[in-house]
Amino acid sequence: MSRLRRSLVRVLMVLVFLVPTVLVVMYASNPFGVRSMDPRQRVLGHGLYRVPSSSMLPGIVPGQVLVTRAGYYTRHAPQRGDVVSLLPPEREGDVWLQRIVGLPGETVGIIEGRVYIDGVALEEPYVARENVRTDYALTFAPVRVPEGHYFMMGDNRDNSLDSRLQSMTRREDITGKVVARLR
Template identity: 35%
Template structure:
């Protein structure tokens, strides 16, 4: 004879489990915490170092590159721009001047190693060819001739008559003095855009 008793297991409400019966959360060893903190710091410093090695900010000071770049503008400089290739005529570069100074300069490359640069009759000539320069503020009022040595560059400001540059110096800009290639104007916002490099007198 079958019994009418219910032998099914009795469900125990989850709420009835005592707190001391719950599984304790595993403790994280202090060494793991320290390791995570150290890794975070190291990665942050590495990222900062890489950023500084590739891109650097620069503030335009003075009117020497007017109208191309204005006093007070900020731009990013690509420090790896010349890692595999040399500066070209028409490039805008940031560099340490060939004389003792704590300030970096920004100018346009006019002559590359081996070039013969001349300024006369208010025009610039490279290797006997007159340059078409739509970016300058005014025709130069000075004159002169320069032979660009190997490993060095001749630079001028776009504001030809208000720029302390290659036509004033007794030396040129060594390749090692070049910080990088002007990349992006980022401030003020209305002036945002790529730095206006203009190829001039491309080699045939």
């Protein structure tokens, strides 16, 4: 029995020192390429995001908790329609949630509330027509998305501070892809 107890104590001692050491090394080495200091994102590759605003209504509501896959875009190209977390350079320390609408090299414009990509209307089932009433949601002069940038918009077009009102999002400022909704 004492041999079993000694073996168990050894295993526990190894775990007490090994697990924290591995976690610290993973945090420091940042294997997922995350720009966040959040240990969940740096060690596990996923983070939680509580939606603070109504900019993504009706599909994503304030207070809802989303799971983001941190560092996803270090290995994958961002795609139109992806809902992503991002770090807006104009708002140091904030994390925002928006949808990718325009890709590098494309021309994005809005006519009568419909988004056009290179002159072709974009199908957007996630946008509620009652959220497209303000002038800047109804009309937006066509702009070309520069290389390395993305045109982002909130689904609630009347209530979203996005690429229509500020600079377009650099690829390196996109921090994660929304992969699940918890509630």
